[in-house]
Amino acid sequence: MPANMISKILEKADLPLDVTAPHVVKTEAARTSVLRNPNMEKLQKGYLFPEISMKHEAHLKKYPDAKVISLGIGDTTEPIPRVITSAMAEYTLALSTQEGYQGYGPEQGQMNLRKVIAEKVYPNMGIKESEVFISDGAQCDIARLQMLFGPNVTIAVQDPTFPGYVDNGVIVGQTGEADEAGRYAGISYMRCAPENHFFPDLSRVPRTDVIFFCSPNNPTGHAASAAQLRELVDFARRNGSIIVFDAAYAWYVSEDDEEEGGGGGNNSKPRSIYEVPGAREVAIEICSFSKFAGFTGVRLGWAVVPGELRYADGSPVARDFDRIVCTCFNGASSVAQAGGLACLATEEGRAAVRRVVAVYKENARVLVDTFASLGKEVYGGADSPYVWVRFPGRRSWDVFAEILEKTHVITVPGSGFGPGGEGFVRVSAFNSRDRVLEAAARLRKYLA
Amino acid sequence: MPANMISKILEKADLPLDVTAPHVVKTEAARTSVLRNPNMEKLQKGYLFPEISMKHEAHLKKYPDAKVISLGIGDTTEPIPRVITSAMAEYTLALSTQEGYQGYGPEQGQMNLRKVIAEKVYPNMGIKESEVFISDGAQCDIARLQMLFGPNVTIAVQDPTFPGYVDNGVIVGQTGEADEAGRYAGISYMRCAPENHFFPDLSRVPRTDVIFFCSPNNPTGHAASAAQLRELVDFARRNGSIIVFDAAYAWYVSEDDEEEGGGGGNNSKPRSIYEVPGAREVAIEICSFSKFAGFTGVRLGWAVVPGELRYADGSPVARDFDRIVCTCFNGASSVAQAGGLACLATEEGRAAVRRVVAVYKENARVLVDTFASLGKEVYGGADSPYVWVRFPGRRSWDVFAEILEKTHVITVPGSGFGPGGEGFVRVSAFNSRDRVLEAAARLRKYLA
Structure with a gap:
């Protein structure tokens, strides 16, 4: 409007x-x-x-x-489709009853929503509900992830890139000053242009602790191919890096593109980094209901942090992220979560x-x-x-x-x-x- | 339940x-x-x-x-009273119509809600709607404020205290290690006990950049008197400190206590730090709909950052906080905001x-x-x-x-x-x- x-x-x-x-x-x-x-x-x-x-x-x-x-x-x-807002309205009205009232939910989100995301968004990818952390949107998860990583890590981003990764990195102290072109000292900018099929020449990218990678990409609209993502995961595994895979636009990957070659063909476009073998040990994925279900104002998203993802000392990244979620956040709105469930739990909602x-x-x-x-x-x-x-x-x-x-x-x-x-x-x-x-x-x- | x-x-x-x-x-x-x-x-x-x-x-x-x-x-x-959930349900159902659909709201919150908070919660305290930042709750605002202040500030907290101020301070790097008793190096703990009327002896409290102060207090239940808060504001002004006043339980201050002596008597219990003269130059206030309207699961709160509050270099704290809100957050759920408006905008809601x-x-x-x-x-x-x-x-x-x-x-x-x-x-x-x-x-x- x-x-x-x-x-x-x-x-x-x-x-x-x-x-x-x-x-x-x-x-x-x-x-x-x-x-x-x-x-x-x-x-x-x-x-x-x-x-x-x-x-x-x-x-x-x-x-x-x-x-x-x-x-x-x-x-x-x-x-927003009526099947979703009806569920939210019903949940909301029930908050006025003794039976339906709910106060604090778990900071990590309602288990039924975590479960349906694990099952419907990540079928056959081995994602457990306990690895799904419900949030108020991908932008907020980027901020929380940067708080998690802290000031001492080095990061890489695509160029061009959604500015959230960088700005939150600056705020937590990962960078030096910006130069005239707007590039911050200490950040590795990975050029993604038509000339390289919007995928960086990784042989020339220095190792960083964290690699932010958005596909389908904002702003270029490019969805990385399975071959590209395999290269990315291999690169992270060789370097002991963590990938933060921003899949906020995953729903826009065409069915044909996704399923071509059974999801594994070189030219297929994975909707999730976890379609790539070996990703669980190196990748966090963030995603959102915003662009998928029109929840830009309702606010709902999630992060997946697999149990296998470990720091150098062997401690699980998920345990620290859980602590961040419990300390800096108090869970997404229960009303939004009721809406998220309506989006995914039934074929009617998904359709x-x-x-x-x-x-x-x-x-x-x-x-x-x-x-x-x-x-x-x-x-x-x-x-x-x-x-x-x-x-x-x-x-x-x-x-x-x-x-x-x-x-x-x-x-x-x-x-x-x-x-x-x-x-x-x-x-x-x-x-x-x-x-x-x-x-x-x-x-x-x-x-x- | x-x-x-x-x-x-x-x-x-x-x-x-x-x-x-x-x-x-x-x-x-x-x-x-x-x-x-x-x-x-x-x-x-x-x-x-x-x-x-x-x-x-x-x-x-x-x-x-x-x-x-x-x-x-x-x-x-x-x-939650029906007058509030009805408004939320109505707003939600309208999201399924062309006329009623709304996407991203302003990160700082809907202006009508900011305005009604300025008017109804802070009558005659000179708070402008542009100084009210809507949030998803006080705990999240504590995290955002600690990101704002960054690793170099020194902080003071009450002892005992709600743990959020400290834990978020640790995460952003304001402290050293904890000792056996659980006290972090670098934090000033201000003892609040029956013996000192739950108010610290400020003559023995060292200057810190930031003072977190919660009243009515969690956990002690003590509501600070006007005299105590005047002392706190004077202390902050003398030291050039910033007070973060956590008023999440302000609604529990008895009307009699609050209004005794026209709100200005020594024994009256202010609901807001801005009832104290001179607070605008030194205090941020955070507040929440959680304990007031049962929004613990719905998630809604706000922070007030007055325009007069300045860093040592003269730059307004509100400008940096605005940047934090826009970068690390994307606004509270629009549905929750519709509920907040219903709580405050009409006498029916307030009653x-x-x-x-x-x-x-x-x-x-x-x-x-x-x-x-x-x-x-x-x-x-x-x-x-x-x-x-x-x-x-x-x-x-x-x-x-x-x-x-x-x-x-x-x-x-x-x-x-x-x-x-x-x-x-x-x-x-x-x-x-x-x-x-x-x-x-x-x-x-x-x-x-």
Whole structure:
């Protein structure tokens, strides 16, 4: 909903100003003698999305009547299937009864939900319910995992990358300062581009303790092949590294791609790192109901930490993660968990969410076709809600501005995801079919 | 619900064993070469509540027919008023419609909820909605605040204390190792006992960057007086320290206590630190819907970070906290937020939650009377759901065991909250009236 989106965006953009401005200007404010956390000082100032919001606002001032279509922020727009909200509403109303009231749940999540995730999301992968930790979303799990690892580990990320891995690493003290290009000292950036099939040349990647790897990728939309993931797991095993595999978009992997070759063929696209032999000893997986069931606002996700994953001293990573979950978190909302159960426990629920995913996937197909018909290099979209479009020789922000100016369509400049995204824009399939078709028509008309 | 409680407790107690045991025994597990976070190693092994759970289990094995009553963990038991769950159910069902669907909300929370908190919880205290950050509960805010402050700050806590402040401080690296008594090097422990009216002698407390202070206190049940809080704020202002004021039990302060002397009398009990002049420049407040509206499972709370609160370099603490909230968190569940709004926005909602609080307060009165009639020194209970009972010359765990053995009532050993709790047990008023009356009858009969 554009009104909702805009008010949200304005609110975000306003906040930091609102908090700081009045007091700085008017008086010499009282100060504590507490030193600012030096890791917070290292964080780079601009966030990507507030910057986009400001450009959006400026555009609306210039064109007050423009019907702006946002294919920017990856926020879901389709209603949640009734079978899921009914279950949540029923659970909620029961909280008003003696029989149905429940207080604290286990910090690790309701066992029935953990069990259904182990069984339905990881069939035949040997994942036990006790290895599934329910959370309030993948972003929060990234923060908790970085707290778990602490300041002394070294990390690697894809470039371009979702910024959460890096920013949380900076906050816990894993890095030095950022350079001009926005790369933090101490982080290994693994270039993922069309030239290397969006998979790094691992022979040139230094060993790090932790490797964050997102597939299907945000922002490039590339789903790694089984061969690529086997290479990644082998690399981690050789180096004694831990992979944090972000599978938030796993549901977008096409059935054909996934099952081709029985899930094991080189070109098949695994939905889980645990489809790869040997992954249990080296990989954590995080996942989310956000992009799958439209739970971006409801907040629900999970992390899998296999029992076999061990630190150098032989102690299980899961035991420390359990401690983090119990100390820094108190469990996901029980209402959200009731919704998660409704998504996965019955064929009706699973079919309903598959239909929602299909809507966005068809949107992505429309967008891929649109840019292809304009002669652009287009990536992603087949196994992902994100379409990654190259504009050779141009700067991402310039392309973003041109598309906005000519078509009133908001995209995301690829350089916002790191230097490796320069020259690209990310186009999101999260919007209604009507708006996507309208955006596609404008793009074809004005970008030709 | 005992069945629910027990299964929850069993589940918690089982987990760490389940995760570790099979693999250690069977094979030499593969190991990564990642070093365990040294801060995680510092954390002391036993958690209080799992330890209690194990004793609970053992008791059930010994007395399979015992009707155990838990006055242990501070978990709410009263149903949530219908006016609140109806609003949540309505919001949830609307998520299945085009008009009602909402995706990501602002990370800082819905502005209408932030506004109603500023107005209804902080009337005439000058709190702006932009200073209220909605969260998934006070425990999570403690973790986020400790991430914000980082490893270099020094902290002070009350002794006894809720363990969250300390444990999160250990995780982010603020401390050295723990000594035999469980005190971490680098933390200032401020003794709060009947002898000092549960308020530390600040002339003997060293300056720290951050002071965690909980009132009404968990576990002692003591609500600090206005005079005490003025002293605390003055101390922080003189030292340039930041107070983190945990007001999770503010709703239990009796109206009479709060309003006596127009809220400003020395013996009045402020519900908020912002009732104290000068607090805005030195204090953050955290609060929760958990113990107020029975949202322990629903998960909703907030933090207030005033614009005037500044680091030594003059930069606003709120700006960095905003960055933490946006980076490590993605907002509280929108469904929970709809419930929070229903608690506070109308007189009907506010009256409904006051009735629930009144149930627990009457329970607390029953428990205070019971222990008083047994000739015990009893504290708390008047402005708090917790009753703090002294057993001079005895060890807390022995008293816990004796009460369990004789009455089948679960309490919490005071020493679990720090060395300053030795010789006390905490008794929680969170249970049904019937069970509290039954527990009181057993205590009078067998503990006389």
